[in-house]
Amino acid sequence: MKTYLRILQYARPIADFLPLYLVYTLLTIFFSIGNFTLIIPLLDVLFDTTKATVADAPTAMPAFALSIAYVTGAFKYYFGQIIAEHGRIGALTFVCLVVVASVFFSNLFRYLSLRLIARVRARVIRGLRLDLYQRILQLPLSFFSGERKGDLMSRFTNDVQEVETSVVNTLTGVIRDPLTIVFYFVVLFTMSTQLTLFSLLLLPISGGIIATVSKRLRRQAKQSQKTLGTMLSVIDETLGGVRVIKAFNAQKYILGKFMDQNDQYARTSRSIDNTRDLASPFSEFAGVTVVAGLLYFGGVMVLGGQSDLTAAKFIGYIILFSQVLTPAKALSSSFGNIQRGLVAGERVLSIIDTEPAIRDQPDAAVLPPFEHEIEFQNLQFSYGETPVLFDVNLKIRKGSTVALVGSSGGGKSTLADLLPRFYDPSAGQILIDGHDLRACTLHSVRDQMGIVTQESILFNDSIFNNIRFNTQATEAEVIEAAKIANAHEFIVASPEGYQTVIGDRGSRLSGGQRQRLSIARAILRNPPILILDEATSALDTESEKLVQEALQRLMQNRTSLVIAHRLSTVQHADEIVVLQHGRIVERGTHDELVRRQGGVYQRLSSMQTNAALV
Ligand SMILES: Nc1ncnc2c1ncn2[C@@H]1O[C@H](COP(=O)(O)OP(=O)(O)O)[C@@H](O)[C@H]1O
Ligand SMILES: [Mg+2]
Numbered sequence: 001m002k003t004y005l006r007i008l009q010y011a012r013p014i015a016d017f018l019p020l021y022l023v024y025t026l027l028t029i030f031f032s033i034g035n036f037t038l039i040i041p042l043l044d045v046l047f048d049t050t051k052a053t054v055a056d057a058p059t060a061m062p063a064f065a066l067s068i069a070y071v072t073g074a075f076k077y078y079f080g081q082i083i084a085e086h087g088r089i090g091a092l093t094f095v096c097l098v099v100v101a102s103v104f105f106s107n108l109f110r111y112l113s114l115r116l117i118a119r120v121r122a123r124v125i126r127g128l129r130l131d132l133y134q135r136i137l138q139l140p141l142s143f144f145s146g147e148r149k150g151d152l153m154s155r156f157t158n159d160v161q162e163v164e165t166s167v168v169n170t171l172t173g174v175i176r177d178p179l180t181i182v183f184y185f186v187v188l189f190t191m192s193t194q195l196t197l198f199s200l201l202l203l204p205i206s207g208g209i210i211a212t213v214s215k216r217l218r219r220q221a222k223q224s225q226k227t228l229g230t231m232l233s234v235i236d237e238t239l240g241g242v243r244v245i246k247a248f249n250a251q252k253y254i255l256g257k258f259m260d261q262n263d264q265y266a267r268t269s270r271s272i273d274n275t276r277d278l279a280s281p282f283s284e285f286a287g288v289t290v291v292a293g294l295l296y297f298g299g300v301m302v303l304g305g306q307s308d309l310t311a312a313k314f315i316g317y318i319i320l321f322s323q324v325l326t327p328a329k330a331l332s333s334s335f336g337n338i339q340r341g342l343v344a345g346e347r348v349l350s351i352i353d354t355e356p357a358i359r360d361q362p363d364a365a366v367l368p369p370f371e372h373e374i375e376f377q378n379l380q381f382s383y384g385e386t387p388v389l390f391d392v393n394l395k396i397r398k399g400s401t402v403a404l405v406g407s408s409g410g411g412k413s414t415l416a417d418l419l420p421r422f423y424d425p426s427a428g429q430i431l432i433d434g435h436d437l438r439a440c441t442l443h444s445v446r447d448q449m450g451i452v453t454q455e456s457i458l459f460n461d462s463i464f465n466n467i468r469f470n471t472q473a474t475e476a477e478v479i480e481a482a483k484i485a486n487a488h489e490f491i492v493a494s495p496e497g498y499q500t501v502i503g504d505r506g507s508r509l510s511g512g513q514r515q516r517l518s519i520a521r522a523i524l525r526n527p528p529i530l531i532l533d534e535a536t537s538a539l540d541t542e543s544e545k546l547v548q549e550a551l552q553r554l555m556q557n558r559t560s561l562v563i564a565h566r567l568s569t570v571q572h573a574d575e576i577v578v579l580q581h582g583r584i585v586e587r588g589t590h591d592e593l594v595r596r597q598g599g600v601y602q603r604l605s606s607m608q609t610n611a612a613l614v
Pocket of ligand 2: 412413414
């Protein structure tokens with residue numbers, strides 16, 4: 001219920017639609033009840049029992065009141081008049097005309113209420129998607145590791161869709177159907193208390209069955225959404241790794257993985273459908289059984305003359321009662337739908353409710369422009385329970401270049417990720433000109449940094465837009481940046497120059513080209529602090545040279561933290577820091593470090609020189 005109300009909050013302001021919806025719904029119900037009660041005078045006319053009706057009719061218009069008595073009284077008055085003046089054919093014409101008018105109005109108001117619902121639905125879904133997307137933009141990097149991607153995609157598409165089709169659609173189930181049933185029963189009671197009481201006996205039984213069914217549906221729906229998430233993860237991995245899958249002839253392996261999930265999903269979907277489909281046949285059967293029971297008991301009473309019901313009224317009663325079955329059936333199946341939608345809604349809201357672990361403190365300050373020094377003080381960091389960095393102390397003066405080297409898994413990338421606050425340290429602090437980064441706004445910290453990593457992150461857009469990315473740069477500035485980044489030549493040689501679209505994640509470019517676009521992007525942003533994490537490691541020697549050249553130009557007059565795999569690329573750094581198993585084990589300039597006998601750097605260096613000689 002809480003989830004349902006929260007989802008409805010997205011339809012705010014509720015005053016915009018709820019009162020109007022209620023009015024439309026009540027009018028719909030009023031006119032449709034009117035339709036079916038008109039059967040009674042119609043039968044009277046046909047069976048020629050109108051004398052009784054005329055005798056029964058009030059001789060004057062009853063005083064106005066908002067009650068069934070008034071409506072029936074008024075109708076009886078007019079009807080009596082018409083029979084007296086125009087005879088049976090005239091009465092028949094009158095009843096038919098009233099039926100047409102009443103059907104027209106009941107459908108008109110039904111349509112108007114559906115229009116309102118459509119508006120609410122659109123509003124809810126738009127709001128829900130927007131909140132979800134905004135939250136995803138805020139969540140820290142650590143949130144997106146592992147299996148999350150497929151799961152997130154499924155929440156975005158499938159779960160939101162599920163909320164749309166079920167929870168919102170069942171507004172009718174929550175408001176219109178119950179109201180309809182209540183009003184029909186009020187009318188039924190005024191027609192015959194005895195019969196109506198009898199029909200109510202069966203209510204608790206159907207209620208119990210519906211409750212059991214919906215509990216079961218809820219459990220199954222949870223299982224099904226989870227499976228779908230895993231399946232989407234497999235699909236996502238497959239799309240990203242098509243090349244490897246083909247190269248390793250791993251189609252069968254990955255197909256097996258997919259089939260497991262797919263089969264499981266099909267199984268849970270089937271049992272959900274089975275359970276849900278049980279609701280409607282059951283309620284139809286129960287409903288018709290009740291009607292048959294009513295026919296029997298009522299019929300006996302009418303035939304025995306024990307009831308004040310006339311035959312026409314009795315048939316009218318049965319027809320009206322059978323009309324309750326439709327909303328009752330809809331109500332029981334919408335219980336199933338609501339369950340499914342609520343599970344989906346909870347999955348969406350749980351992401352929206354995830355508090356980003358890294359965010360601005362309430363009193364966060366704007367980090368002033370970088371002037372003097374970056375300092376890592378007694379820094380510790382763990383991924384969850386696994387400690388990765390121990391007691392790191394490091395200073396980077398403005399304008400200098402500090403290189404991080406060491407074997408893979410040593411914690412270099414982790415250290416670099418702490419600077420733009422992708423993660424916050426577990427202990428110790430990072431200061432820029434003495435300001436603790438955690439006390440500064442994320443935006444102001446990241447605004448001063450440019451990052452180029454091993455994988456260049458490009459978007460499926462034109463080259464121009466990829467370089468200009470989120471800046472207000474002019475065309476001339478973009479071209480200038482591309483020239484500095486050694487990218488201009490290949491760009492103008494591309495089919496549509498700067499307007500060439502580069503495919504998903506830049507798949508139509510070579511690794512070196514992608515990297516040079518990333519560098520051009522960083523140049524355009526012109527950040528005082530640069531972080532380069534193995535920016536050339538994935539490249540062949542030829543493009544490495546072009547990229548290296550571009551990087552040198554990018555690093556000019558900037559403060560840089562450079563992670564390099566190939567030591568030759570960092571020889572000229574002002575300080576080289578060797579990180580092993582999360583600790584700084586050596587530091588100094590290249591010349592100092594190569595001379596240190598038995599040092600880690602010397603060993604790494606000689607290994608690479610030998611490799612180059614082979
Ligand atoms: N997102 C992560 N979650 C958990 N452990 C991680 C994560 N990223 C890296 N690690 C672990 O942290 C250690 C340091 O990794 P990393 O900083 O990437 O090293 P390097 O860049 O020096 O190769 C490794 O043992 C790695 O397995
Ligand atoms: Mg790394």
